[in-house]
Amino acid sequence: MISIKSKREIEIMKQSCQLAARTLNFIEDKLEIGMSTEDINVLCHNFITENGAYPSPLNYNGFPKSVCTSLNEVICHGIPSEKDKLKDGDILNIDVTTYLNNFHGDTNRTYFIGNVKPEVKKLVQVTYECMMEGIKVAVPGGRLGDIGHVIEEMAQDNGYSVVREYCGHGIGREFHEEPQVLHYGKKGTGVELKPGMTFTIEPMINLGKRHCKLLADDWTVITKDKKVSAQFEHTILITETGNEILTLDPEKPYRPTFE
């Protein structure tokens, strides 16, 4: 069952989504070469709890930390660790989900650490554009397959591949609700989008082949060919006329330039 949120529910959920976005704005300024992904975890954990929320990943199906930190060839669900220190040329995805007033808000971004190779920068930029193109076609009367279609097309046009094993999801009172939002697919297929639906779009795009591998920690997902992977995520609301990105901080809306 896909839940349709009421106006009142949306207003409450938006607070959670905006806090998730504010957490990424907060951590962005603190990233520096030499810090560990566990340092990032602690900073985000404290920011989220000081703002009256709970970090949804913590203990979710046994996940041991408060955010996911995915470096370079890690596709998603990287576990923060004292051992993983940021180095010049890395790309790092930080995925923040907050639980505030009984609603979840879920967003992630991929950051450049120091000087990143042009080839990798381009992957990150195209991944952001994939997400934004997906958001553009998420309108009432459209279908889920339209979203997957434009994302896959844009990735493939650039010679990249789309991860198929992990997808976007409905979100609200539960972290992961129906429907599954695939990042590949066929135009005009799948569930019809209706006002009041809230879900994430979070494409994972690989520089090399799409195949992935789960590490022995049972969480960390890496590319099989060890080439880099990028991801961006927003939580959006389908409105009467189009959609609204909920995971934007109105004080400082995220508009990356990839310089």
Ligand code: MF3
């Ligand atoms: N935030 C991730 C998503 O976008 C899910 C992380 S689950 C965790 O759906 F347990 F790894 F935190």
Ligand code: CO
């Ligand atoms: Co998500």
Ligand code: CO
């Ligand atoms: Co997420």
